Amino acid sequence: xxxxxxxKTSKAPAKKTTRGSTKQPDAIAxxxxxxxxxxxxxxxxxxxxxxxxxxxxVAEICTELTVHAQIEEEIFYPAxxxxxKDKELVPEAxxxxxxxxxxxxxxxxxxxxxxxxxxxxxxMSEYVKHHVKEEQNEMFPxxxxxxxDMAELGVQMTERKQQLxxxxxx
Numbered sequence: 001x002x003x004x005x006x007x008k009t010s011k012a013p014a015k016k017t018t019r020g021s022t023k024q025p026d027a028i029a030x031x032x033x034x035x036x037x038x039x040x041x042x043x044x045x046x047x048x049x050x051x052x053x054x055x056x057x058v059a060e061i062c063t064e065l066t067v068h069a070q071i072e073e074e075i076f077y078p079a080x081x082x083x084x085k086d087k088e089l090v091p092e093a094x095x096x097x098x099x100x101x102x103x104x105x106x107x108x109x110x111x112x113x114x115x116x117x118x119x120x121x122x123x124m125s126e127y128v129k130h131h132v133k134e135e136q137n138e139m140f141p142x143x144x145x146x147x148x149d150m151a152e153l154g155v156q157m158t159e160r161k162q163q164l165x166x167x168x169x170x
Contacts, residue, residue, distance in 0.1 A: 027153035042125040053113040062108040067164045083146035
């Protein structure tokens with residue numbers, strides 16, 4: 001039985017892209033990598049002392065979170081919602097994104113100015129950790145059990161992510 005489950009999850013990524021030709025992550029692997037990257041950025045912020053370093057880290061955190069939330073909302077969440085016929089996980093995650101966007105707007109493009117700034121980033125970090133835990137422990141395992149083509153979703157999300165990052169850098 002375990003072999004069947006392992007095959008089921010590993011079968012999807014090989015559908016449209018062969019392992020040797022492209023090394024694009026499937027949708028969930030892409031999202032997990034984003035989660036890990038942002039976690040590292042928050043850790044670096046905690047250790048940073050100079051305002052210039054903090055400002056650079058917050059700018060990167062805000063970009064990463066904004067783009068991540070957008071590809072989830074445009075591509076991943078609608079697919080998961082349809083596949084699971086979900087009326088709870090995706091709406092809750094979407095509400096969490098709205099709160100996160102509000103926090104981002106309070107620190108993005110603003111020079112670090114003391115304890116309130118640091119507090120907002122800290123709350124954002126804690127909020128993201130909570131959100132990530134729910135996605136990784138609840139949504140992702142349920143999504144994996146569906147017939148969604150995670151490889152194809154990963155391709156769409158990677159393309160959209162690259163487009164959004166390019167737009168933000170322009």
